[in-house]
Amino acid sequence: MARYELVKRSVALITLTNPPVNALSSPVRHAIAKSMERALSDPKVTAVVICGENGRFCGGADIREFAGPLRGPPLIPVLDAIEAGRKPVVAAIEGVALGGGFELALVCHYRIAHSKARLGLPEVTLGILPAAGGSQRLPRLIGIPAALELITTGRHISAQEALKLGIVDQVTDQNACEMAVEFALKSVGKPLSSRRVSMLTTPCPPDLDALLEAATMQVKKKARGVMAPLACIQAVRAAATMPFSKGMKRESELMTTLFNSGQAQAFQYCFFAQRTAGKWTLPSGAQWNNSKPREIRSAAVIGLGTMGRGIVVSLARVGISVIAVESEKKLLENGRQMVIGMLERDAKRRGVSASLNLLKFTLSLQDLKDVDLVIEAVFEDMALKKRVFQELSKVCRPTTLLCTNTSGLDVDALAGVTNRPHLVAGMHFFSPAHVMKLLEVVCGPRSSSETIATAMSLGKKMGKVSVAVGNCPGFVGNRMLKPYLDQATFLLEEGATPEQIDKALEDFGFAMGVFRMSDLAGLDVGWRVRKESGLTGPDVDSKNPPRRRQGHRYCPIPDMVCEQGRFGQKTGRGWYMYDKPGDTNAKPDPLIQNLLETYRSRYGIQPRNISDQEIIERCLFVLANEGFRILEDGMAARPEDIDVIYLFGYAFPRHRGGPMFYVSMVGLERVLERLEHYHQAHPDVPHLEPSALLKKLVACGSPPVQKWREYIKTMHSHL
Numbered sequence: 001m002a003r004y005e006l007v008k009r010s011v012a013l014i015t016l017t018n019p020p021v022n023a024l025s026s027p028v029r030h031a032i033a034k035s036m037e038r039a040l041s042d043p044k045v046t047a048v049v050i051c052g053e054n055g056r057f058c059g060g061a062d063i064r065e066f067a068g069p070l071r072g073p074p075l076i077p078v079l080d081a082i083e084a085g086r087k088p089v090v091a092a093i094e095g096v097a098l099g100g101g102f103e104l105a106l107v108c109h110y111r112i113a114h115s116k117a118r119l120g121l122p123e124v125t126l127g128i129l130p131a132a133g134g135s136q137r138l139p140r141l142i143g144i145p146a147a148l149e150l151i152t153t154g155r156h157i158s159a160q161e162a163l164k165l166g167i168v169d170q171v172t173d174q175n176a177c178e179m180a181v182e183f184a185l186k187s188v189g190k191p192l193s194s195r196r197v198s199m200l201t202t203p204c205p206p207d208l209d210a211l212l213e214a215a216t217m218q219v220k221k222k223a224r225g226v227m228a229p230l231a232c233i234q235a236v237r238a239a240a241t242m243p244f245s246k247g248m249k250r251e252s253e254l255m256t257t258l259f260n261s262g263q264a265q266a267f268q269y270c271f272f273a274q275r276t277a278g279k280w281t282l283p284s285g286a287q288w289n290n291s292k293p294r295e296i297r298s299a300a301v302i303g304l305g306t307m308g309r310g311i312v313v314s315l316a317r318v319g320i321s322v323i324a325v326e327s328e329k330k331l332l333e334n335g336r337q338m339v340i341g342m343l344e345r346d347a348k349r350r351g352v353s354a355s356l357n358l359l360k361f362t363l364s365l366q367d368l369k370d371v372d373l374v375i376e377a378v379f380e381d382m383a384l385k386k387r388v389f390q391e392l393s394k395v396c397r398p399t400t401l402l403c404t405n406t407s408g409l410d411v412d413a414l415a416g417v418t419n420r421p422h423l424v425a426g427m428h429f430f431s432p433a434h435v436m437k438l439l440e441v442v443c444g445p446r447s448s449s450e451t452i453a454t455a456m457s458l459g460k461k462m463g464k465v466s467v468a469v470g471n472c473p474g475f476v477g478n479r480m481l482k483p484y485l486d487q488a489t490f491l492l493e494e495g496a497t498p499e500q501i502d503k504a505l506e507d508f509g510f511a512m513g514v515f516r517m518s519d520l521a522g523l524d525v526g527w528r529v530r531k532e533s534g535l536t537g538p539d540v541d542s543k544n545p546p547r548r549r550q551g552h553r554y555c556p557i558p559d560m561v562c563e564q565g566r567f568g569q570k571t572g573r574g575w576y577m578y579d580k581p582g583d584t585n586a587k588p589d590p591l592i593q594n595l596l597e598t599y600r601s602r603y604g605i606q607p608r609n610i611s612d613q614e615i616i617e618r619c620l621f622v623l624a625n626e627g628f629r630i631l632e633d634g635m636a637a638r639p640e641d642i643d644v645i646y647l648f649g650y651a652f653p654r655h656r657g658g659p660m661f662y663v664s665m666v667g668l669e670r671v672l673e674r675l676e677h678y679h680q681a682h683p684d685v686p687h688l689e690p691s692a693l694l695k696k697l698v699a700c701g702s703p704p705v706q707k708w709r710e711y712i713k714t715m716h717s718h719l
C-alpha cells in the first residue's frame with residue numbers, strides 16, 4: 001500500500017500504491033506510518049519524499065471506510081508524526097491532492113506540484129469538513145479569506161493558483177517526483193520550524209466577525225439547510241481564534257456532529273451513485289465494460305430552438321464538428337447568432353478561444369450525409385419527428401447513429417420508421433442543455449449495445465452525467481414528475497396556497513418550490529401536452545365528470561391559470577406575479593388566491609389547514625412511489641440511477657440524497673404506512689397506491705437502498 005525506496009543514497013521515497021486514486025485506506029495509513037518511522041530512524045536517510053503511484057498523489061480518505069467502524073491507525077497521528085519529524089519531508093504532487101491527500105501534503109515541510117496537478121479540500125461536498133487538520137492548517141498557511149473560500153466551496157484549484165496562494169513552493173512541468181527529490185536534497189540541514197504549518201500563527205483580518213458572518217449568509221442562501229459549510233466556517237473561526245491543539249479539538253467535534261447528522265451519508269451516497277450510474281447494463285448482457293463506443297468526430301443537430309442550441313454548444317465545445325439544421329432561413333439565422341454568442345461567452349469564461357470553425361449551419365438535411373451521429377431536437381410532435389427520421393434514414397450513410405432529444409415520446413416508434421432501428425436511441429438533454437449536467441440515454445428495445453455505449457460515452461465527453469433508462473412515456477425523470485406535480489395541485493384544491501407549498505419544499509432543501517420552478521420553466525409547455533393528450537381543451541371527452549379524467553382525479557387549475565395567459569415569468573404572471581415579464585422576483589398574487597377561492601366554492605370544497613408534513617409526504621412519497629414502479633418495470637436499473645437523475649436534472653437537494661435514498665432514510669415502513677393512509681383518503685389517485693416493490697421491500701425487512709437491486713433482479717428488465 002506504500003512502497004519504500006532509498007534514492008540518491010539518502011532520500012527515502014515513499015510511494016502510495018492504492019489504485020485508482022491512492023486513497024488513504026487503513027493499510028495505506030499503516031504503511032505511511034511504518035515508512036516514516038523507518039525513514040526517521042535510518043541514519044542514512046537525510047530527507048523524505050512522498051508521492052503517489054500512477055501520477056496521482058492522493059484522492060483523500062477512503063470514503064468507503066466512512067460507512068463502517070474506524071479500523072487501523074487514525075489519520076491525524078500519522079500526519080502529525082510527519083510534520084513533527086526532524087528530517088525534511090517533501091510532497092511530490094502529481095494528478096490530485098484532494099481532501100486527506102491535501103492534508104497529507106500540508107504536513108509535509110515542502111510541496112512541489114506538477115503544472116497539471118489539482119488540489120482541493122472537497123470534504124464539504126461529501127457533507128463533512130477537512131478533519132485531519134486541513135481546517136486548521138490551511139488558514140494558517142494562506143489566511144482566513146482564501147482558506148474560507150476553498151474549504152466552504154470544496155473547489156479544486158490548479159497548481160498555478162496553489163503557487164499564487166502560497167500553498168505549494170514550486171510548480172514544475174517535469175517529473176514532480178524527481179524534482180522533489182532534488183528539492184529534498186537541497187533542504188537538508190535547513191531549519192524546519194517555520195515549515196511546520198501547525199506552528200504558524202493564523203493571519204487574522206481585523207474584520208473577522210464580519211467576514212465570517214458574510215460567509216455564513218452566503219452559504220445559507222446557496223445551500224439551504226446544509227450543515228457542512230456552516231461547520232466549515234466554525235472550524236475556520238477556530239483556526240483564527242484558538243491555538244492549534246484546541247482548534248483540532250473543535251474540528252473533531254464538528255466532524256462528529258456532521259457524521260451523525262445523516263447529511264454526510266446522503267452526500268457520500270450521491271458521490272458513489274454518480275459513479276455507479278455510468279455502469280450501465282442491457283438485458284442482452286452488454287454493459288459498460290464489454291461494449292465499445294464509436295468515436296464521434298462529427299454530429300448534426302436538427303432544430304435550433306432552446307434545446308437544439310444548447311446541444312450544439314455542448315458538442316462544439318468538446319471539439320466535435322457540428323452541422324446545425326433549421327427549416328427556415330430566419331430561424332436558422334437567429335439560431336446561428338444565438339449559438340455563436342453562447343459559444344463566445346462560454347469560451348471567454350473558460351479563457352479559451354471559441355470553436356466557431358467547427359460549426360456549419362444549413363437548411364438542407366442533404367448536408368448530413370457524412371456525419372457520425374445526428375441528434376434530432378425538433379418540436380415535441382411525433383408525426384413531425386417521424387418525418388425527420390424517415391428523411392434521415394434516406395440521407396445519412398447507413399452507419400450513422402440517429403438520436404432523438406424527445407423528453408418522453410416513444411423512441412422505438414421513431415426507430416421503427418428508419419432503416420436502422422439498432423442505431424436509434426434517445427439522448428434526452430435537460431434545459432438549458434449546455435448548462436444542465438444530466439443526460440438520459442434512452443435504450444429502445446432494438447438499440448444496439450454499440451449505440452448505447454456511444455451515446456453514454458458522448459455524454460461523458462460533453463461533461464454530462466449520463467444515465468441509461470428504458471423507453472416508457474416520460475422515461476424516468478418526467479414520468480416521476482407527473483404524480484409529484486399532481487399532488488401539488490391537489491393540495492391547492494384542498495386548501496393550500498402556491499406560497500405555502502413552495503415554502504415547505506424550499507425548507508426541505510429545494511432551491512425553488514414546484515410553483516416557482518414551473519413559473520421559471522413556463523406553464524404553456526405542460527398545457528400544450530395536456531391539450532394534445534385530450535386532458536383539457538376542446539378534445540376533452542364530454543362524458544368526463546368535472547375534475548375527473550379516465551376515471552381518476554384531475555385538477556384543472558393549471559389549465560385555468562394558462563387560459564388567463566399566465567405562462568410564468570416570461571409573461572410576468574403565472575402562479576405568482578412579477579413586476580414585468582422576465583423578472584424573477586415572485587410575489588404572491590391576490591388574483592391566484594381569488595381564483596382558488598372561487599374554484600373551491602364552485603366545487604363545494606371546504607378548504608382545510610394543510611401541514612408542511614403532509615405537503616412533503618404527499619409530494620415526495622408519491623415521487624418515490626413512481627420510482628419504485630419504474631424499478632419494477634425495469635425502466636431504471638437501480639435506485640441510484642433514479643436518484644442521480646433527480647439530483648442532476650431536477651435539483652433534488654443533495655443533502656437528502658435523491659428521492660429513493662430519502663425514503664430509505666425516512667424508513668420504508670413509514671413511507672408505506674403514509675401512502676396507504678393517503679390512498680385511503682384519495683382512492684381516485686392511483687399514484688398514491690403503494691407499489692408492489694415498496695411492499696416487497698418492507699416485507700423483506702426494509703434493506704438499505706444499495707441492496708434493493710437484489711430484490712428487483714427477479715423482475716422483467718429493460719436495462
Ligand SMILES: CCCCCCCCCCCCC[C@H](O)CC(=O)SCCNC(=O)CCNC(=O)[C@H](O)C(C)(C)COP(=O)(O)OP(=O)(O)OC[C@H]1O[C@@H](n2cnc3c(N)ncnc32)[C@H](O)[C@@H]1OP(=O)(O)O
Binds near residue numbers: 023062101123
Ligand atoms: C461518529 C464519529 C465519527 C467521527 C469521524 C472521525 C473521522 C476522523 C478522521 C477523518 C479524517 C478525514 C480526512 C479528510 O479530511 C476527509 C477526506 O479526505 S474525504 C475524501 C476527499 N476526497 C475527495 O472527495 C475526492 C473524491 N474523488 C474524486 O473527486 C475523483 O474520484 C478524482 C480523485 C478527482 C478522480 O476522478 P476520476 O478520474 O474521474 O475517477 P472516478 O471519480 O471515477 O474515481 C475512480 C474510482 O475511485 C473511487 N474513488 C475516488 N475517490 C475515492 C476516495 N476518496 N475514496 C474511495 N474511493 C474513491 C471512485 O468511487 C471510483 O470507483 P469505482 O466507481 O471505479 O469503483
